[in-house]
Amino acid sequence: MTLTATHLLALAPPILVCITAIVVMLAIAWRRHHTSIAIVTVVGLNLALLSLIGVWRMAPLAAPMLAIDGLAIFAAVLILVAALACATLTHAYLAQYSGPREEFYLLLLCATAGGLVLSASTHLATLFFGLELLSIPLYGMLAYVYGERRSLEAGVKYLVLSATATTFLLFGMAVLYAETGHLDVAGLAARLGDELGAWGLAGAALMMMGLAFKLSVVPFHMWTPDVYQGGPGPAATFLATASKVAVFVVLLRLVITAPAFQDGWLHNVLAVLAILTMLVGNLLALTQSNLKRLLGYSSIAHFGYLLTALVIGDGLSVEASAVYLVTYLLATLGAFGVVTLLSSPYVSGTQGGEDTAALHHYRGLFWRRPYLTAVLTITLLSLAGIPFTAGFIGKFYIIALGVESQRWGLVGAVIVGSAIGLFYYLRVMVTLFLAEAGMQRRDAPENWAIQAGGVVVLGAAVLVVVLGIYPAPMIDWMHHIEVLVGG
């Protein structure tokens, strides 16, 4: 297949992001200026987002090694929105940082391009390329505030463990190639057929392992809390949102196109992993006293819920995962955004200081910053899946999916997991409202709401509520995606 002009147009979003990255690099070389670099980044990302409207008209389309279909566009929207939010939050976060600030945007743009490629890949080469392009800048982002010990630790930890996971992934690909002689997913699927041999099973399982690491599926979850806690706010936000969405989408694509991944044995393992992930994630979150760690464990649990959609893999499954990803993304952006905003004034080279993430920092926040607290409350309620928030719609879909395919074990685990989850979300929520003497005063800046970062978290919270009350547009869109995937 040759590359035509149409293909180039359809690939506009990743191309635009890459061009922005180059422009940012050149601009830094020419002159360092924090705000203008941030503006260039945001403009570039917005252009990419706008170009998606044009791409939407062309879809579905198969470029070499990439698929421009509903799922890819959907993932691109989520990744770009998350990247935009991260870029905006970064501007607030690094405003008083004394070290070099501008390179963060460069890393962010590269990782975004990686995410876009990864989520559209239909070939193992693009899959690997995208995954690495997504991960490698993240090492830098996580260790960006390297004067801070925990940040450095997070970066190195992620680097070592992620590299190990990648070797598994590569080995899996090699085994699959040896067995089938194909690297494109469709060819692989056709060659493997419905029955996996020993080699095929080994290859598929190894690939699954590599991807499961990125999604922090139990038992590959150990890195998550440390990295979330140590990484700077915007980097952790990107890791929890854009990176996870991209990896999940590619896994979803693999499972849909290659029935081999739905083979009996692997299928059961996946079901057990899903149940383990939601239970372990929720149980470990119970005793955390650091909000970022807690959110890390809760994101483990959420991907457990999402895995049920993969396990079931038919009927509503694509629609359900899409809806759940949207709700998860919005709520996580809001929650991490608030943490980042609160941490922003404290990150500076001279003073040093970790992010404001210990629970006691949040004690009585409501009486000082009522709207910011409202944002955090809404996003936590959404993560807990309470009606009037988008999270409820997501949970509704997951349970509906389980009931429809009559997987009562999974449904039971989702319910138990949610009940456990409530406990720690409520603990955080009530802390926000408790006022007592001797409160720690770690505050967001007085004018947080009019800053760009404030607008982002407010927007996320408003969307969470609006989609919770009137989800019809979102559901229609997701339904449309499901239709487009087939083509």
Add this chain to the structure above:
Amino acid sequence: MTLIWLILIPFMGGLLCWQAERFGDLPPRWIALATMLIELAITLGLWFHGDYHLANAGMASDSVRWSMEWRVAWIPRFGIDVHLALDGLSLVLIALTGFLGVLAVLCSWHEIVRRVGFFHLNLLWILGGVVGVFLAIDLFLFFFFWEMMLVPMYFLIALWGHSGSEGRTRIRAATKFFIYTQASGLVMLVSILGLVFAHHANTGEYSFAYATLMQTPLSESTAMWLMLGFFVAFAVKLPVVPVHGWLPDAHAQAPTAGSVDLAGILLKTAAYGMLRFALPLFPEASQAFAPVAMTLGVIGIFYGALLACGQQDIKRLIAYTSIAHMGFVLIGIYAGTPLALQGVVLMMVAHAFSAAGLFILSGQLYERLHTRDMREMGGLWGRLGSLPGFSLCFVAASLGMPGTANFLGEFLILFGSFPVAPWVVVIASVGLVLAAIYSLLLMQRVYFGPPQGEGMLADLDHREYVMLLTLLGLVLLFGLYPQPLLDATAAAMGEVQRLFGAVPQSTTLLTGMP
């Protein structure tokens, strides 16, 4: 359109209260009071101008008849509508909600002094959610409100509650309440979805509409499982004995307004859910399950009464009496005769009044004595002005003294259940004796015996006096002349009875018509 306003008014009032806090403590209180008065006025207007007998004519037909209906598409993908409807039963319960809402605002007038605006936001949102539960007949919407009202209740208990003895902090109580109800609610969601997918398998289209799902043919075992899912959620909220663990803590730790709402209205949402959904949607399964449910009811009566006798904390005592009273309600619901069902409605209303009265009184005692421990009370009869007198009246109502609405409720339930389950009635009647014992224990330990202190305590002020007098008036009014209430709900209850398919009985006794 009126129906959606009934739900929206409390929500908007709540937001106004929150914002009005910046002008001081009084504006939120007045706004909240006005909101609930408007709500009550609208409901009473509907009561007097609407005709709730008409539905009787529809008894023969298959479709459910509503006095008012409002419907607009919400999530077309799954056939979910914002579908509200009003009949006699929901009307009575909404009126009750409005009235107890007014009381809840009034009784926290002096009790709540911190963060007044946010308190009223939560209070009004609870009430809005409850009204939503009573009006929604789309199962998704019903579930939506059912879960939604937990959040403000959680905050009410966790932020304004009283911490009890060691290990019983208010946050623990609130969390327990939330997790019990939310987890059981999710079980109900699974049941709802099971029903919807069963319908989908039959007809190929999604629908959450009450009337549509009622027609779904189900196999015996499926119906049983789905019914159990609904029953679990309602049983936790009612509460039925093995799953009642949250109730005493939540009641004891909640502020007075929270207790009034919990006992007065939130418990009734469970009974309403059984009457509206569990029985009509799964008549055969419910019929088969009735003996178990009635046994649970009897256990609840004895368990609640016995534990009430042993409590030191006055609010915990009242909480346990609620468990006993709800045992009667459960028996009445599953007996399913028109008499028993009418008794259930009357009992719900009467219990709301008497429990609200007792909780308000214990709140007032707490304001004066700063304790809820009955060991530190005693001999208060002469020291409190007219408060003990009111207590005696509400205690008498709670134990089911003839002349009060509680007596009529219990009597109708027992009388109506006798043809169906004579032995259950015989055993349950013994529970009435226990009711007398715990009620008199309460009176004796608080107001009689050796006084613990000297001097007079503050008498009731006008606000408190009017609140209690109105409540007492209503208890006596419905105790002596319950006909308006019975007329309003007769048609709705007849409908439940028809769907439940229990032993048909003449309804002439109730409606007063030949």
